[in-house]
Amino acid sequence: MAFGKVYLVGAGPGDPELLTVKASRIIARADVVAYDRLVPAEILALIPAGAARIDVGKQAGHHPVPQPEINQLLVRLAAAGRTVVRLKGGDPFIFGRGSEEAAELRRAGIECEVVPGITSAQGCAAAARMPLTHRGLATGVRFVTGHCKADEPLDLDWNSLADPHTTLAVYMGLGNISEIVGRLIAHGLSADTPTLAISQGTTARERRLSARLEELPDAARAANFEGPVLFIIGKVAALAAEWSAIEDAGIADPLADQFAVVA
Numbered sequence: 001m002a003f004g005k006v007y008l009v010g011a012g013p014g015d016p017e018l019l020t021v022k023a024s025r026i027i028a029r030a031d032v033v034a035y036d037r038l039v040p041a042e043i044l045a046l047i048p049a050g051a052a053r054i055d056v057g058k059q060a061g062h063h064p065v066p067q068p069e070i071n072q073l074l075v076r077l078a079a080a081g082r083t084v085v086r087l088k089g090g091d092p093f094i095f096g097r098g099s100e101e102a103a104e105l106r107r108a109g110i111e112c113e114v115v116p117g118i119t120s121a122q123g124c125a126a127a128a129r130m131p132l133t134h135r136g137l138a139t140g141v142r143f144v145t146g147h148c149k150a151d152e153p154l155d156l157d158w159n160s161l162a163d164p165h166t167t168l169a170v171y172m173g174l175g176n177i178s179e180i181v182g183r184l185i186a187h188g189l190s191a192d193t194p195t196l197a198i199s200q201g202t203t204a205r206e207r208r209l210s211a212r213l214e215e216l217p218d219a220a221r222a223a224n225f226e227g228p229v230l231f232i233i234g235k236v237a238a239l240a241a242e243w244s245a246i247e248d249a250g251i252a253d254p255l256a257d258q259f260a261v262v263a
């Protein structure tokens with residue numbers, strides 16, 4: 001029997017409309033879909049009725065299906081001739097361990113294709129109408145993990161991260177936000193640097209808070225976020241706060257008419 005193929009597919013940050021056309025076409029042709037915890041129900045609803053669904057969802061500090069078993073599962077299913085979709089939140093190659101799965105498939109001689117997804121930093125930034133780079137505010141953006149293996153210290157290059165001209169998008173940082181903020185300030189980043197925390201970004205349950213860097217840990221704790229949280233640290237976060245102020249004041253966007261879509 002000929003081997004099947006595995007598609008490592010990004011489901012985007014949560015809003016089902018941010019799934020790519022290619023991803024939805026491939027999901028519709030799947031024999032089996034193995035999906036993560038962050039993939040929303042509206043996207044799972046696109047899985048064909050006859051296809052098998054396997055929930056390999058992971059939670060912080062708790063892995064219902066350990067990564068080596070997921071790798072082996074993908075190899076086994078494809079070796080049995082199936083068309084397999086491995087569906088992951090955001091982009092499969094940004095903090096998604098998709099590259100480990102791809103390496104395992106390569107070792108086993110299984111064909112694999114990667115379908116990128118909108119990563120949560122992009123989705124959350126767009127939801128907040130905040131650019132990740134902006135002339136005069138940020139010349140670059142860095143995606144960093146705020147999570148480390150149990151009992152290990154965060155192994156980040158704090159000197160280079162404490163750069164006032166770079167936007168930091170911190171994934172998986174909620175549990176370590178006090179340490180992250182403390183280290184950035186200790187390495188020279190201003191305590192007044194604007195920040196934004198977004199929980200469940202791009203979904204109907206999205207929540208956002210703006211804070212100065214030194215206030216962020218307490219503000220995030222008080223917010224009692226549920227679901228995934230992304231932190232944006234850098235001057236661009238002030239632009240999100242400006243939009244929020246307009247929303248809070250209930251002031252209509254003065255340019256809305258000018259850019260209204262003409263049917």
Ligand SMILES: C[S@@+](CC[C@H](N)C(=O)[O-])C[C@H]1O[C@@H](n2cnc3c(N)ncnc32)[C@H](O)[C@@H]1O
Binds near residue numbers: 094119121230
């Ligand atoms: C294991 S990483 C997966 C990242 C994913 N591959 C991506 O490209 O977005 C999970 C982390 O992504 C971030 N995240 C994912 N979806 C999010 C969302 N809708 N809102 C806020 N943060 C999100 C959170 O920091 C969460 O802890």
